[in-house]
Amino acid sequence: MATTNDLKNGMVLNLDGQLWSVVEFQHVKPGKGPAFVRTKLKHVESGKVVDKTFNAGTKVETANVDKRTMQYLYNDGTNFVFMDIGTYDQLEISPDIVGEATNFLLENQEAVVATNDGRVLYIELPASVELLIEYTEPGLQGDRSSGGTKPARLETGHEIQVPLFITNGERVKVDTRDSSYLGRVTS
Numbered sequence: 190m191a192t193t194n195d196l197k198n199g200m201v202l203n204l205d206g207q208l209w210s211v212v213e214f215q216h217v218k219p220g221k222g223p224a225f226v227r228t229k230l231k232h233v234e235s236g237k238v239v240d241k242t243f244n245a246g247t248k249v250e251t252a253n254v255d256k257r258t259m260q261y262l263y264n265d266g267t268n269f270v271f272m273d274i275g276t277y278d279q280l281e282i283s284p285d286i287v288g289e290a291t292n293f294l295l296e297n298q299e300a301v302v303a304t305n306d307g308r309v310l311y312i313e314l315p316a317s318v319e320l321l322i323e324y325t326e327p328g329l330q331g332d333r334s335s336g337g338t339k340p341a342r343l344e345t346g347h348e349i350q351v352p353l354f355i356t357n358g359e360r361v362k363v364d365t366r367d368s369s370y371l372g373r374v375t376s
Contacts, residue, residue, distance in 0.1 A: 191251050193226040193243040201233065201305075203252040204241075208233040208305060216245065233303075233310050252305055256313070259302045261294050269294070271302055282309050292347035293318045293365045314365045319374045320344055321360055328353030338370075 191200075200211045209230040218224040224245035231238045243249065259271040259280065268281040269291075280302065284291065290300065290312045301313040325341035338350040341361075349363060351370045360374040 190248050193245060193247045193249060196226060196228065196249075201252040201254045202230070203250040204230075208252050208254075208310065209239075212238065218245075233305075254303050254305050254310065256301050256303045258299055261296060261298050261300060263296055271300070274299070280309070282312070286310075287312050290314050290365070292343075292345055292368065293320065293363065295320070295345065316366065317362050317364050317371055319360050319362055322351070322355060322357055324357055325351065325355060328355070 194216075196211055196214045198211055198213060202209045202211065210233055212229040212231050214226055214228045216224065216226055226243045226245055226247075228241050228243065229238060230241055257273055257275070259273050262270045262272050262279070264270070265281070268283055269287050271280045271282060272278070273280065282302070286309050287294070288311075293314055294300070295318075298318070300315075303310045303313065321344040323342045323344050323346075326339055328337075328339055337353050339353055339355075340348050341351040341355060342348050343363070347368070349368050349370055351361065355361065355370075355373070362371040362374055363369070364371055
């Protein structure tokens with residue numbers, strides 16, 4: 190148990206049997222009336238974001254979320270298999286929990302797996318990953334006032350928009366949060 194005065198970003202709360210992650214919070218002390226805490230909470234499983242206000246000092250139940258760095262091994266056809274780097278235990282995770290992370294997941298890549306009471310909640314990838322451009326059309330310069338983009342297929346099969354000068358076989362840095370191109374990788 191904690192109070193609303195102890196809230197921090199990333200903390201996971203158990204409200205009415207559901208897990209909510211604190212995205213942001215703000216302590217408000219109006220000139221008149223009691224202080225309160227305005228929060229933005231994200232449902233851990235569905236990703237739904239809601240605004241919730243608590244009275245200052247209210248007790249809230251925190252959830253014990255275990256975050257471990259694991260290595261992605263392979264997809265067995267139905268589930269994704271991850272291995273705990275410390276204990277070498279393997280864990281099968283269903284595609285609906287892995288979600289959008291499949292667009293950037295390569296074998297032997299590390300990811301953070303969050304669990305609560307043995308149940309996998311979500312997969313956290315690094316903010317950016319380096320991937321190979323598998324296929325993209327040759328870029329043609331035309332009558333443009335600003336730099337243009339073109340679609341490119343990554344080695345994972347996911348498609349992103351890249352600048353016209355990118356060619357097949359190049360390694361690029363991609364933002365895992367919004368699939369945006371961040372730059373070339375020079376080796």
